[in-house]
Amino acid sequence: EAGVTQFPSHSVIEKGQTVTLRCDPISGHDNLYWYRRVMGKEIKFLLHFVKESKQDESGMPNNRFLAERTGGTYSTLKVQPAELEDSGVYFCASSQIDGWNTEAFFGQGTRLTVV
Amino acid sequence: AQSVAQPEDQVNVAEGNPLTVKCTYSVSGNPYLFWYVQYPNRGLQFLLKYITGDNLVKGSYGFEAEFNKSQTSFHLKKPSALVSDSALYFCAVREDSGSARQLTFGSGTQLTVLP
Numbered sequence: 001e002a003g004v005t006q007f008p009s010h011s012v013i014e015k016g017q018t019v020t021l022r023c024d025p026i027s028g029h030d031n032l033y034w035y036r037r038v039m040g041k042e043i044k045f046l047l048h049f050v051k052e053s054k055q056d057e058s059g060m061p062n063n064r065f066l067a068e069r070t071g072g073t074y075s076t077l078k079v080q081p082a083e084l085e086d087s088g089v090y091f092c093a094s095s096q097i098d099g100w101n102t103e104a105f106f107g108q109g110t111r112l113t114v115v
Numbered sequence: 116a117q118s119v120a121q122p123e124d125q126v127n128v129a130e131g132n133p134l135t136v137k138c139t140y141s142v143s144g145n146p147y148l149f150w151y152v153q154y155p156n157r158g159l160q161f162l163l164k165y166i167t168g169d170n171l172v173k174g175s176y177g178f179e180a181e182f183n184k185s186q187t188s189f190h191l192k193k194p195s196a197l198v199s200d201s202a203l204y205f206c207a208v209r210e211d212s213g214s215a216r217q218l219t220f221g222s223g224t225q226l227t228v229l230p
Contacts, residue, residue, distance in 0.1 A: 004158065033217070042119070043159075043205060045217035056215055091159065100211045101147045101166040104218065106159035 002026070004107035006092050012113045018080040021110045025074070025094030031055075032075050033095075033104060034067060038088035046090075049075060050098060082114045117142045117210045121221035128196050129229050136191040136224045138206030145211045148189040149218065150180055153203040162204075165189060176200070196228045 005024040013019050025032045034046040046065070047057040051072035060067070064083070069075040079086055089111050093104035118141045128134045140146055150162040163174025170182045180191045191204060203225050207218040 006158075031216070035218075035220075037223075040222075042222040043207075043220035045219070048216060056217065058215070059217065093159075098216055100209055100216070101164065103149055103161045103164055105161065106151070108156070108158035 004092055004094050004105050006090075006107035006110050008110060009108065010111045010113075012115060013082055015084055015114055016081045018078065019082055019112060021077045021079075021090050021092075021112070023075045023077070023092030023107060025092070026096075026105055029094035029096050029105075030072070031095045031098045031104075032069060033093040034075070034077055035091040035093065036088050037091070037109075038085070043091065046077075055098075079112075082112075084114050087112055087114045117146075117208050117219045119206050119208050119219055119221040121204075121206055121224045123224050124222070125225045125227070127227045127229060130198055131195050134193050134196040134200070134226065134228070136204050136206075136226060138189045138191065138221060139187050140189060140206070140208045141187060142208060142210035146187075146189075147209045147211065148180075148182065149207040149209075150174065150178070150189075150191050151205045151207065151220075153205065153223075155202070159205065162191070198228045198230050201226055201228045 007022045032049040037043045045059040048055045049069045066078045089109040091109045093106045095104045120139045148165040151159040165172050165182045173179045206221045
């Protein structure tokens with residue numbers, strides 16, 4: 001069974017440009033999460049989809065970030081326009097059950113560098 | 116609000132010696148605790164979790180963790196370290212209050228096992 005897949009693995013863009021990150025969750029997983037790790041600090045929650053609906057987007061830093069999950073399958077996270085402080089590793093995770101004790105399965109991450 | 120602290124950025128241990136990676140947490144409700152590991156150029160991999168019951172939890176690759184409610188700790192341990200255990204370890208917590216299902220992570224601990 002394929003795990004969570006993220007594209008691209010690395011992206012280097014200039015300040016002001018647009019970048020779109022993609023996440024393919026494990027097949028059948030209704031729950032999809034985005035997290036990011038900035039400057040080697042803690043991994044922080046961005047948002048949570050249940051199927052195609054945004055269940056919780058309390059972690060989205062500002063309106064330059066837009067996440068979508070059309071059809072409840074893969075998800076995209078667009079940053080427009082990118083700023084220097086957006087650099088970091090963006091992780092996607094998925095889980096079948098949305099429970100307190102349910103572990104999420106993570107992808108390998110997308111390393112975003114804004115120059 | 117929930118939080119996690121990993122007080123050590125770096126832990127070095129000799130191969131064959133026991134290892135401990137420390138984690139303390141703060142929650143309002145009941146905690147659900149997780150350990151993840153990130154090997155170089157890989158995604159986060161689930162190691163183990165504490166739900167309720169036995170305070171000593173066993174997980175993948177010979178790792179275990181001890182839940183201590185009075186000290187609000189969930190330290191990761193292994194009796195005999197291997198060089199291949201060298202990786203970045205993250206502790207995470209989720210509390211059973213409110214509707215949010217997000218994980219709150221610590222800042223990570225880089226474990227280096229020396230041959």
